[in-house]
Amino acid sequence: MDCKHFDSMLEDLERDASMRAGARDQALQHAEDCAYCRARLTAARLLSLELGALAKHDERLQAPAQVEANLLGAFRERTRRRSRVWWGLGWAGAAATVVIAAWLLAEHPWRGSGSSAGPKIQAVVPAGTLHSVSPATADKGRNETAEALAPGKSSRPVPRRVAADTASDFIALSTSSYPLGDGMVVRVELPRSAPALVGLPIPSGDVSGTVTADVVLGQDGMARAIRFVQPEERQNASQNFGLNQN
Amino acid sequence: MHSELNDGDLLRRMLAGDEHAFTALYRTYQAGIYRFARQMTGEAGLADEVTQEVFLTLMREGRSFNARRGSLRAWLYGIARNCIRRCLERERLFVALESEEHEETAADLLPDPGTPDDGLAGLGSRETVEQVRRAVLALPPAYREAVILCELHELGYAEAAQILGCPVGTVRSRLHRARELLAPRLKRLRGAPAGALAKQCHRW
Numbered sequence: 001m002d003c004k005h006f007d008s009m010l011e012d013l014e015r016d017a018s019m020r021a022g023a024r025d026q027a028l029q030h031a032e033d034c035a036y037c038r039a040r041l042t043a044a045r046l047l048s049l050e051l052g053a054l055a056k057h058d059e060r061l062q063a064p065a066q067v068e069a070n071l072l073g074a075f076r077e078r079t080r081r082r083s084r085v086w087w088g089l090g091w092a093g094a095a096a097t098v099v100i101a102a103w104l105l106a107e108h109p110w111r112g113s114g115s116s117a118g119p120k121i122q123a124v125v126p127a128g129t130l131h132s133v134s135p136a137t138a139d140k141g142r143n144e145t146a147e148a149l150a151p152g153k154s155s156r157p158v159p160r161r162v163a164a165d166t167a168s169d170f171i172a173l174s175t176s177s178y179p180l181g182d183g184m185v186v187r188v189e190l191p192r193s194a195p196a197l198v199g200l201p202i203p204s205g206d207v208s209g210t211v212t213a214d215v216v217l218g219q220d221g222m223a224r225a226i227r228f229v230q231p232e233e234r235q236n237a238s239q240n241f242g243l244n245q246n
Numbered sequence: 247m248h249s250e251l252n253d254g255d256l257l258r259r260m261l262a263g264d265e266h267a268f269t270a271l272y273r274t275y276q277a278g279i280y281r282f283a284r285q286m287t288g289e290a291g292l293a294d295e296v297t298q299e300v301f302l303t304l305m306r307e308g309r310s311f312n313a314r315r316g317s318l319r320a321w322l323y324g325i326a327r328n329c330i331r332r333c334l335e336r337e338r339l340f341v342a343l344e345s346e347e348h349e350e351t352a353a354d355l356l357p358d359p360g361t362p363d364d365g366l367a368g369l370g371s372r373e374t375v376e377q378v379r380r381a382v383l384a385l386p387p388a389y390r391e392a393v394i395l396c397e398l399h400e401l402g403y404a405e406a407a408q409i410l411g412c413p414v415g416t417v418r419s420r421l422h423r424a425r426e427l428l429a430p431r432l433k434r435l436r437g438a439p440a441g442a443l444a445k446q447c448h449r450w
Contacts, residue, residue: 011422015396043429048397050432053371054378055398061284062277063297071272071301072265078305079263 001030006037013041014048101197105190105215106173106223170216170225171198183224185214195228253318261308272301275319278399279326285394286330288383292337296329320408327391327409334387381431389424396421 009027031041189210196202216225251259251270259267279300284293303325311321382390382398395406396417407414 008422011418011425043433044425047425047429047432050374050378051382051393051397051428054375054382055400057372057375058281058285058398061281063280063294067280067294067298068269068272068276070298071305072269074302075265075268075305079265082263 001026003030003034003037006030006034007040010040010044014044098197101194102173105194105197105226167214167229168200168227170214170227171200172225173198173215173223183216183218185216187212187214187229189213198226200228254313257308257311257318260305268301268305271304271318275322276301278319279322282323282326282394282399283330285379285382285398286387286390287333287337288379289337292330292333296326296333299329300326316408317405320405323395323409324411330391331387378432381428384431385424385427389420389427392417392420393424393428 006027009023013024013027031038190213192209192211193202194211194213212229214227214229215223218224251267253271253274256267256271260271276297280293280297283296284290287293287296300322304322311318382393385393391410392406395401395409396403401409403414403417406417410417
C-alpha cells in the first residue's frame, strides 16, 4: 500500500465503514511504517473526536414546541378545508347527476326511440289527449301541474289499457315558459333508477331492468311531467313506489 | 397504536387526515431535520423555519413520495436541504447588502493563525464544541452538508447521496475534501483567544 492509497481510505478507516478486514490491516500497517501517514491518521482521529463531540452535544436539539403547535394547526385547517371541498364536490356531482338525468328523461324518450340503448316508447296516445289542460294551469308550478295532471283530473280519460294500470301521480319535470296547450302522453320504459331522479324510491332497491312511465309532452316537444306506471300484469309484484290505483 | 406502523402506513393515514399519524411522523423526524438545518445555517430561527416548511411540504406533497426511490427520512432531508439552500441564498443576499458597513463573514470569524494564545488553556468542552461548530459553518455549503450528514448525523454514503442528489463517489470526495479543510482550521482554532471564540459563538 502506498501513501496515495492510504489517503483514499482515511475516511473509511475513521468511520469504521464496512471495510474488508485485510484492507484495514494493510492501511494500519502502512501508518505504522510511514510517519507522514501516521500523522495524518492521528489528525483524522482527532478531527473525528471533535466532530463526535459536536454531534453528541447537538443530540438534544429539537424544534421548539411552538413549531409542532403551528404545524398541527395547519394540519387541522387543511383537513377541514379538504373535507369542505369534498362535500362541495359531492353536492355538485349529485346536482349535476340530477340535471343530466332530467335532461335525459326529457330529451331521449322521443328523439332516441330508434336506438336500442335509449328508452323505448311502448305506446303513444294520440295528440289532443290533454288539450283541455289550460296553459295557465300547466305553468303554475310543480305541485299545481302535478295536481292538474293527476289521474281523474284530466277532462278526458286515459286509454282503457292505461286506466287498468296502477300509476303514481304526475310529477312536473320542467317549468317551460311555452304554454302546454295540447299535449300527448307517451309510455316509455326507463331504467329502474329513474324514480329516484324525481324523488321516488327505487322499486325493491334494485336498479337492474326497467320501469314503465307515462311522459307528458308539450307542443314544443319538451317533457312536462312524468308518472310511473305499474302495468296490470305486474300489479301483484312486490315493487311499490307510492302508486295510486286508477 | 401508531408506534407499530411503518413510515408508509403512517404517511397513508396522514394523507387520509389522521392527525395522530402526522404527529407520529413529526416526532420521529423533527429532531434530525431541525439539527440538520441548525447545523447548516447556524441560526435557530432559520432552523425553525426550515423544519416548519419541511412538514408543511409533507402535508402538501406527501403523495409524491415514492418508497422505491429511497426512505422517507432521505426524502424529508432532501426537502430540508432545498429549504436550507434557499434560506442561505436569501441570507447571503441580506449579508451582501449589509456588508458595506459590516464586512465580517463566517470565514472571517475564524481566528488569524498569528493571534497570540492568551486564553485557550482554560477552555472546556463547550468551547471546543463551539470551535468545531464554527469551523463546520465556515465550510462551503456542498462540503458542509456532506460532513454534517455523514459525520454528525452518521448517515451512510448511499443515503447521503440520495439526500444530496449526487452519486456516492461524489459524497465520498466531498467528505474527504471537507475533512481536509476542517483539520487545519481546527488546528488554528485550538490556538484562538477566548475573545475571538466568544465573538464566533455570538450567533449560536
